[in-house]
Amino acid sequence: MRIKNKRAQEEMVGFAAIIILVAVIILVFLGFSMRNTNKEVVESYEVESYLEAVLQYTTECEDYLNHLTIKQLIFSCEQGDVCQNGGDPCEILESTLIEISSAAWPYGEERPIKGYLFNITVEGRELESIFQGEETNTRKASSQNFIKSGNQIKLFFEAYF
Amino acid sequence: MVKKGQVKIQQMAFMLIALTIFFVLVGLVVLVFTFSGVTDAATELNERNAMLLVSKLSNSPEFACGDSFGNNKLACVDFDKVMALNINIDQYENFWGVSNIEIRKLSSSGRNTLCTQGNYPNCDIIRLRDKDLAGFDSSNFVSLCHKEKFEDTFYDKCELAKLMISYEVANAN
Numbered sequence: 055m056r057i058k059n060k061r062a063q064e065e066m067v068g069f070a071a072i073i074i075l076v077a078v079i080i081l082v083f084l085g086f087s088m089r090n091t092n093k094e095v096v097e098s099y100e101v102e103s104y105l106e107a108v109l110q111y112t113t114e115c116e117d118y119l120n121h122l123t124i125k126q127l128i129f130s131c132e133q134g135d136v137c138q139n140g141g142d143p144c145e146i147l148e149s150t151l152i153e154i155s156s157a158a159w160p161y162g163e164e165r166p167i168k169g170y171l172f173n174i175t176v177e178g179r180e181l182e183s184i185f186q187g188e189e190t191n192t193r194k195a196s197s198q199n200f201i202k203s204g205n206q207i208k209l210f211f212e213a214y215f
Numbered sequence: 216m217v218k219k220g221q222v223k224i225q226q227m228a229f230m231l232i233a234l235t236i237f238f239v240l241v242g243l244v245v246l247v248f249t250f251s252g253v254t255d256a257a258t259e260l261n262e263r264n265a266m267l268l269v270s271k272l273s274n275s276p277e278f279a280c281g282d283s284f285g286n287n288k289l290a291c292v293d294f295d296k297v298m299a300l301n302i303n304i305d306q307y308e309n310f311w312g313v314s315n316i317e318i319r320k321l322s323s324s325g326r327n328t329l330c331t332q333g334n335y336p337n338c339d340i341i342r343l344r345d346k347d348l349a350g351f352d353s354s355n356f357v358s359l360c361h362k363e364k365f366e367d368t369f370y371d372k373c374e375l376a377k378l379m380i381s382y383e384v385a386n387a388n
Binding site for chain 1: 226230233236237240241244263266270288289290291321322323325354355356357358360365370371372373374375376377
C-alpha cells in the first residue's frame with residue numbers, strides 16, 4: 055500500500071512538471087503572438103523635423119504685412135480671421151497641409167508609406183484632422199506643442215508603413 | 216527488481232530530456248529578447264547619429280537661416296547661402312565629412328529641375344556634391360527659405376525641403 059502511494063505521488067509530481075512545462079510553452083507562444091498584434095508606435099526624428107519644418111512653411115494667405123506661415127495660419131483659423139487676399143485660413147490650412155504632406159510622405163498601396171494622419175488641436179479641441187490612405191499597425195509618429203495667446207496648440211503627425 | 220530499476224532509469228531519462236528541452240526553450244526566449252533589444256538600440260543609435268549629422272549640417276553657419284527670416288529658426292536652410300556655397304563648394308572638401316549633400320524641394324508638382332545661377336529660385340534640387348554614393352545616407356526635413364519678390368516688396372518664403380546626405384563610415388579594422 056505504501057509503495058503504491060509513493061508511486062502515485064511520483065507520478066503526480068511528474069504530471070505537474072509536464073503541466074508546468076506545457077503552460078510555459080503556451081505562455082511563450084501567447085507572448086509572441088500578442089507582441090505581433092500590438093500597434094507599433096515609433097518615435098521618429100524624421101516626423102519631428104517634418105513638423106518643425108511644416109510650422110515654418112509659407113502659405114498663400116496674406117495679412118497686411120506678410121504671407122502667413124502655417125504656425126500663424128493655425129492661429130488665424132482658430133480666431134476666424136479672413137486672409138487679406140480673400141481666402142479662408144482654415145481652407146488654406148487644410149489644402150496646404152494635404153499638399154505638403156502628400157509630397158513629403160507619398161503614400162499608396164505600392165509604396166512603403168500606406169497613409170498618414172495629421173491632427174491639429176487647440177486646447178484639446180480638434181481644429182483640423184487630415185487622414186489619407188490607409189491605417190496600418192506599423193507607424194512613426196511625433197507631436198509638437200506651442201502656446202500662442204494662452205492657447206495650447208498641438209500638432210500630431212503619424213505615418214503608416 | 217531489474218525491471219523496476221529499468222523503468223526508474225527510463226523515467227529519469229525522460230525527465231532529463233524534458234528538463235533539457237525546457238531550459239533550451241527558456242534560453243532561446245531570453246536570447247531572442249536580449250538580441251531584439253540590442254538591435255532596437257543599434258537602430259535607434261544609428262537613426263539618432265544620422266539625425267544629428269543632418270541637424271548639425273542644417274544648423275551650421277553655411278546653411279542656417281540665422282535671423283534672416285524672423286527669429287532664429289531651427290532646421291531652416293537659407294536658399295541664398297546655399298546657392299553661394301555651391302559656387303565655392305571646392306573649398307569645403309572634407310569639411311563636414313560627408314560624401315554628398317543634396318537639398319530637394321518637396322512639392323506636389325514633382326519637378327526635378329537642378330538649381331543653377333540662371334534658374335534660381337525657380338528650381339527644385341541643389342546638388343552640392345556629386346560623388347559616387349558610398350556608405351550610409353540619411354535625410355531630414357528642413358525649411359528652405361529665401362526672399363521672394365511680390366509686386367514691389369519682398370517677403371520671406373519658406374518651402375518644405377529634404378536635406379539628404381551620404382557619408383562614409385570609418386572602417387573599424
